[in-house]
Amino acid sequence: MIEKLSCNSCGGPLEVPERTRYLNCNHCGQSLAVKHSETATFTEAMEQLTEVAEDVAEDVAS
Ligand SMILES: [Zn+2]
Numbered sequence: 001m002i003e004k005l006s007c008n009s010c011g012g013p014l015e016v017p018e019r020t021r022y023l024n025c026n027h028c029g030q031s032l033a034v035k036h037s038e039t040a041t042f043t044e045a046m047e048q049l050t051e052v053a054e055d056v057a058e059d060v061a062s
Contacts, residue, residue, distance in 0.1 A: 008032060008043040022046075 001018040012027030021034050025043075032043040 003034075003041050005034070005041060005043050008045045014043065 007025040009030035010028040
């Protein structure tokens, strides 16, 4: 399932696989965390945490 979200930084449309937790906006390059609340899914801008995001991705893959 693909979630249709908006970039928290530039407002650009993003299509994100449901289980994705971190991504870089393909419009402005902002690092974003995908947050889930009970009623909505949204993005939250992060500081430069590329290394952390990569570590998390490895954890998810394994
Ligand atoms: Zn953006």
